[in-house]
Amino acid sequence: MKKPLALLLTFVSLLTQANDGTQKTSDRPAKKTKNLTVMTYNIHHCNPPSAGTKIEVDAIARVITKEKPDFVALQEVDVNTERSGKGINQARELARLTGMHFFFSKAIDHQGGDYGVAVLSRFPILDSTRFILPVDPAIGGETRTIAAVTVEIAKGKKIIFASTHLDLKEANRLSQSEQIVQHFEKSGLPMIMGGDFNAQADSRVIRYLDQHFVRSCQDCAPTIPVVNPSRAIDFIMFKPGGTFKTLSTTVIDEQYASDHLPVVVKLQVK
Template identity: 55%
Template sequence: MKNIHLSLVLLVLFSLFSLEIIHAQEAKEKKILKVLTYNVHHANPPSKEGFIDLPAIAKVIKQSGADLVALQEIDVDTERSGKGINQAAELGRMTGMNHFFVKGINYEGGEYGIAILSRFKILEKDSLRLPMKDGVRGEPRVLALTTISPTKGKKIVFASTHLDLNPETRILQAEAITNYLKQLKYPAILGGDFNAIPGTAEIDIFDQYLTRSSVPNGFTIPVTNPQREIDFIMFKPKSRFKVHKHLIIDEQYASDHLPVYVEFLY
């Protein structure tokens, strides 16, 4: 009986070891694409009202090692963040990445919106104005899209967005984004602050067409004792990417959101 138990234990250990070898070989054969989505709160640390700390945001991005970054709440030439300061361009310079900014609204003499950083050359840039519910007050929102080629001869679309606070408007925006992404001929990755938790109607719309990377209790806000998951990285088609790692970065100083980091095998 002891010999049988020993044999079973050895068989289990051998199986686990074999799986580790297979996973390691799979990761070796495929390339890893590192993606980050981060609502940066216009680089204003919540603990320092009125203070702008772009180097702190750049440090988070650089330490993550991300190849592609979806940014939300970016200021360009505003009074509060510094006239003549383009936060998207500055973060690109500080991290050594290419940048693309899309305005959501005019704000304090400048612009406020979303951005993308890319370690790869940005081959194409595009944007989409998102709809708003008639009769409902809200802030105009946008979708920023870039086409990049992380592997020679293989293009993908990387997008960033920040949805409205109103749930009825978010449903319209979710429909607009998924309808737009359906038309793309390339695989796509979408990162953003969706202002909605899993199980809501708007996230269900995304889940019908995109695959949403997630981990249990992947909460992103507030930064201290986070209780809600509203920042996501999604992709399509499911067969094109495999989630290798999903991490909520515990960085509590630089912004009022925790950044979401995902590694894809592709």
């Protein structure tokens, strides 16, 4: 009878140690470095340029799903427009098809609906913000906005992820870039931003943004047109520089679904 009793006492002792809330730091598993996959994609309101007026949300969803991103910055998104189908919210539908969360930011009224930018997130969205970017009334231009969300990528680790689409006119792009920097400069959270900046790497706009963000690539592959691309105007950038490390930047050779090639970046969270 002594042996079973001894075994019972040993078990109780081990159970007590396991439940007393103490564990040596050296006994805990090492904290793993987290990697993120980020995409930016101008989706041409889900209208393949070679398909006439046909709308194919599924085609864009397949491109996204194949890359398994954690975040997607979307531009040229239709919500309830006549051309894309009344009652079709492309941001919501893409979120459903890819199994992600979404936030849409309207830029303009269009054909009875809305048109703008959106974000998709693998992580639940804790907070979201939309603000209109400036347009100089003296030169005019289409209203542009930014969509930004706050998410928690790990316990206690929050970041901002944003999508934008800057104007065609350089003067507006410059003021819009300045507004973005000013809006987020006081935030204590790391930030990743993707977008169609309508500006190449050697432009005043990108040179300005490079002073405040780190682009995932310096010698970036072209993203437009989809056949024989010659210009890089779609970028992913982040701040502060010490928070993330670029592991790779890839322009996906997808020539059917849109008139822009998607950009996929793998980031290491430091």
